[in-house]
Amino acid sequence: MRRLLVIEDGSEYSDFARLYLADEFEVTTARSASEALRMLAAESADAFLFDLRFDRAEPGTLVGDVDATARRLFGGDRGRALRYLQDQQGALILAELRSAGHAQPAVFVHDFPERRLANLRQLYGSVAAVASFDARAIGALLSR
Amino acid sequence: MAEELWRRRDFDAHRSWLAVDPNSRQGREARRRLSRADQRYREGVRRLERGEPGARDALLEGVAIAPMDPALYLPLARACRARGLEVRAEDYYKKFLRLRPDHPQAPAARLELGALDPELQGIFEPEPSQTPAPAVPIRPPPSVSLVPAFAAGAIAFAAAVALFARLFRRGLPLARLAAESPELQPSIAYLVSSVRHELLKHRIGAIGDAVRALGKGEATAEQRAFLAARLYGGEPLVLAWRGHVRAFERALGPRLDLRRADRGFREAGRAIGRIAALERALAAGDARAAERLAWAHRKLLELDADLAALATRLVRTTVDEVLLEEVVREVRSEYAAGRVELDALVIGPVAPGVSVEVFRFDLVLVLKNVVRNAILAVGRSAPPRRIALDVGVELEPTGEEAVRVRVRDTSTEALTTEAIYERRVDRGLGLVTAALTRYDGAIEVEAGSQGWAKGVTVRLFRALQSSSGVAS
Numbered sequence: 001m002r003r004l005l006v007i008e009d010g011s012e013y014s015d016f017a018r019l020y021l022a023d024e025f026e027v028t029t030a031r032s033a034s035e036a037l038r039m040l041a042a043e044s045a046d047a048f049l050f051d052l053r054f055d056r057a058e059p060g061t062l063v064g065d066v067d068a069t070a071r072r073l074f075g076g077d078r079g080r081a082l083r084y085l086q087d088q089q090g091a092l093i094l095a096e097l098r099s100a101g102h103a104q105p106a107v108f109v110h111d112f113p114e115r116r117l118a119n120l121r122q123l124y125g126s127v128a129a130v131a132s133f134d135a136r137a138i139g140a141l142l143s144r
Numbered sequence: 145m146a147e148e149l150w151r152r153r154d155f156d157a158h159r160s161w162l163a164v165d166p167n168s169r170q171g172r173e174a175r176r177r178l179s180r181a182d183q184r185y186r187e188g189v190r191r192l193e194r195g196e197p198g199a200r201d202a203l204l205e206g207v208a209i210a211p212m213d214p215a216l217y218l219p220l221a222r223a224c225r226a227r228g229l230e231v232r233a234e235d236y237y238k239k240f241l242r243l244r245p246d247h248p249q250a251p252a253a254r255l256e257l258g259a260l261d262p263e264l265q266g267i268f269e270p271e272p273s274q275t276p277a278p279a280v281p282i283r284p285p286p287s288v289s290l291v292p293a294f295a296a297g298a299i300a301f302a303a304a305v306a307l308f309a310r311l312f313r314r315g316l317p318l319a320r321l322a323a324e325s326p327e328l329q330p331s332i333a334y335l336v337s338s339v340r341h342e343l344l345k346h347r348i349g350a351i352g353d354a355v356r357a358l359g360k361g362e363a364t365a366e367q368r369a370f371l372a373a374r375l376y377g378g379e380p381l382v383l384a385w386r387g388h389v390r391a392f393e394r395a396l397g398p399r400l401d402l403r404r405a406d407r408g409f410r411e412a413g414r415a416i417g418r419i420a421a422l423e424r425a426l427a428a429g430d431a432r433a434a435e436r437l438a439w440a441h442r443k444l445l446e447l448d449a450d451l452a453a454l455a456t457r458l459v460r461t462t463v464d465e466v467l468l469e470e471v472v473r474e475v476r477s478e479y480a481a482g483r484v485e486l487d488a489l490v491i492g493p494v495a496p497g498v499s500v501e502v503f504r505f506d507l508v509l510v511l512k513n514v515v516r517n518a519i520l521a522v523g524r525s526a527p528p529r530r531i532a533l534d535v536g537v538e539l540e541p542t543g544e545e546a547v548r549v550r551v552r553d554t555s556t557e558a559l560t561t562e563a564i565y566e567r568r569v570d571r572g573l574g575l576v577t578a579a580l581t582r583y584d585g586a587i588e589v590e591a592g593s594q595g596w597a598k599g600v601t602v603r604l605f606r607a608l609q610s611s612s613g614v615a616s
Contacts, residue, residue, distance in 0.1 A: 075586040080581075080584065116543045
């Protein structure tokens with residue numbers, strides 16, 4: 001059976017995947033970039049299902065430099081920079097996985113603007129998104 | 145003398161200050177102080193317009209330095225009117241019209257003052273030209289005695305025409321007012337959001353399923369009860385609607401004509417009236433009443449969709465050459481920044497098709513402060529005095545894009561990002577940080593290169609359209 005690595009800060013995506021995608025995928029879950037990289041080092045995956053927002057994650061586990069982000073994008077405001085890193089964490093974890101050589105198809109459940117999705121593809125290769133938890137659409141994208 | 149007039153709070157003191165010989169020491173000092181005061185006054189007016197704290201302090205700082213340019217009485221009057229300070233607004237309108245009766249904005253100011261207090265209408269009309277009065281004959285010939293009657297008739301006719309024109313003159317619909325008055329856009333967006341959220345969403349949008357079911361004759365008792373509660377429970381719909389319309393009129397002034405000139409609001413008003421009249425018929429299960437309700441519901445949803453589109457348009461600003469030219473033009477028209485002789489002011493390159501989710505008025509405010517600061521700084525430095533503005537886009541690792549508006553200059557004056565955020569520089573730049581914080585933006589001072597001493601970069605996220613059509 002194919003393996004799906006779900007990367008999220010809670011359990012909603014994993015619960016959904018186990019409920020609707022269990023026929024096709026064996027589902028495992030990582031809650032940070034470092035945990036995902038450890039799991040992938042032990043056993044590879046065929047596809048990634050990403051949460052974008054990680055607002056329940058511990059700040060120390062987030063990908064991204066709060067100070068540098070604060071300086072460049074938020075006028076030195078660390079609070080806003082931290083919220084930004086939380087809100088965009090899924091994309092930043094994908095960047096980490098790609099840097100480590102993991103090029104598997106990645107799917108987000110998010111209503112990305114078209115241009116942003118094109119940007120993500122330009123940066124990270126195989127990236128797709130669906131606007132809502134549509135099991136059939138997600139399954140089709142993960143199986144491509 | 146000029147100083148004395150100012151100390152006596154003479155509201156025309158500004159003119160006497162400008163009259164002091166600019167080549168004298170006192171003249172130079174007067175202009176320097178006028179320039180400093182002008183910045184404080186403008187900031188005070190801006191804060192008042194935006195409802196930000198510190199307006200009074202900024203204005204008082206200006207008062208402590210030098211008299212105010214009478215041209216500022218008009219924006220001050222408008223800001224007071226928008227904040228509901230009608231007595232003060234009236235006072236500033238009067239001062240503006242007394243001191244600047246021929247200003248291009250004077251006709252508009254007269255109208256606005258007249259709307260504040262109809263008794264003041266006409267009082268500030270321009271004086272007739274001062275030609276010597278003809279000598280009055282002691283005993284006019286019989287044919288001349290018709291002249292007064294003719295003149296009276298002409299005056300009566302003109303008055304009738306003016307009254308007719310006033311009665312039937314239409315103001316502007318909301319969308320056009322927004323397009324013509326960028327300074328009103330934040331208020332318009334707020335008012336639109338209020339009427340959409342409080343009335344169109346909660347009382348009208350929420351009953352969509354019930355209205356459809358009613359139209360098909362399939363409405364359940366729960367749906368009927370829900371519909372009745374939303375439409376006829378609580379504050380009567382007609383009063384709620386009138387309240388919102390009045391809020392628009394009070395905040396946006398007499399140029400707005402929602403009741404006659406704005407088709408969407410006119411039809412929505414009619415739809416609200418129709419809904420109010422249907423209460424008994426709907427309760428009695430009248431099928432024709434259900435049809436009428438469906439029509440009214442559709443009209444109100446159309447208004448909601450139009451307002452949603454307007455709100456999106458208002459908050460989205462294209463960052464192009466036109467915008468940058470407007471910023472430069474406005475700054476150069478100011479007293480202090482207009483007097484700096486520049487060797488070059490270059491606009492471009494500008495990345496094409498770039499928009500940000502910032503009210504145009506606010507973006508212009510931010511960029512004007514950055515450009516003004518750069519021009520004044522190069523004016524205090526040795527030549528060459530050059531300024532350049534450009535716009536670029538940076539791709540973020542999240543797939544988002546940051547729009548970078550950069551203002552480079554040749555001033556050798558020290559400026560750091562920290563100094564801007566800690567408000568250790570001109571307060572105009574401090575205002576920029578407050579505005580940018582609202583829009584998740586940032587300002588950064590970068591080291592210069594290729595002949596530039598430094599660059600001040602404003603970064604904002606690029607506005608992108610989501611696949612579902614909702615701005616993201």
